[in-house]
Amino acid sequence: AQSVTQPDIHITVSEGASLELRCNYSYGATPYLFWYVQSPGQGLQLLLKYFSGDTLVQGIKGFEAEFKRSQSSFNLRKPSVHWSDAAEYFCAVGAVTGFQKLVFGTGTRLLVSP
Amino acid sequence: DAGVTQSPTHLIKTRGQQVTLRCSPKSGHDTVSWYQQALGQGPQFIFQYYEEEERQRGNFPDRFSGHQFPNYSSELNVNALLLGDSALYLCASSSLREGRETQYFGPGTRLLVL
Numbered sequence: 001a002q003s004v005t006q007p008d009i010h011i012t013v014s015e016g017a018s019l020e021l022r023c024n025y026s027y028g029a030t031p032y033l034f035w036y037v038q039s040p041g042q043g044l045q046l047l048l049k050y051f052s053g054d055t056l057v058q059g060i061k062g063f064e065a066e067f068k069r070s071q072s073s074f075n076l077r078k079p080s081v082h083w084s085d086a087a088e089y090f091c092a093v094g095a096v097t098g099f100q101k102l103v104f105g106t107g108t109r110l111l112v113s114p
Numbered sequence: 115d116a117g118v119t120q121s122p123t124h125l126i127k128t129r130g131q132q133v134t135l136r137c138s139p140k141s142g143h144d145t146v147s148w149y150q151q152a153l154g155q156g157p158q159f160i161f162q163y164y165e166e167e168e169r170q171r172g173n174f175p176d177r178f179s180g181h182q183f184p185n186y187s188s189e190l191n192v193n194a195l196l197l198g199d200s201a202l203y204l205c206a207s208s209s210l211r212e213g214r215e216t217q218y219f220g221p222g223t224r225l226l227v228l
Contacts, residue, residue, distance in 0.1 A: 044206075046218065049215070092156075100217065101170050102149075102159065
């Protein structure tokens, strides 16, 4: 069965500093991997996704993520955080075949300090 | 191009009542998935509809049922509401043509059960 672990419940970063959010997954093969962002009271917006190929994927809003098969990780990074990045971030895994259901982690809440 | 839309945005019900939530998928999408997001948690997969049939189901009781219409829109019905059904209900759409892996989420319906 698929599962996702986001070990950090909250992270506080100063504006302009770099950011890394951790995600570890469990799946029997190479999965589809996603990062979504959720602002308060809103739905989920897709930041980026990994299916195959280059293990460093670029997303919207200056985010990137790196797939590391050996560590079963898909960490999200941003070189310089803006106050508007404060939100909840969810990592998700999907099966490669068949109809898709996404399995989400419990999320990491990002706080940005001035 | 309209994205995924959901109605209503908020809903208050009492225990034992029934509720119907509605979702219109993104233009060109034929598959609709429903997720439940309890406060402080990641979304949990409820079920997925394609060609008006339920294709996958998560670990939710039969009180949760759904329907997909010929125009691809969908409804989620919950009977005999419990306090624990209070949550944000998210609809996501995807398309076989684009690759069903990528799901686009609506803003959600926030359900409060008193």
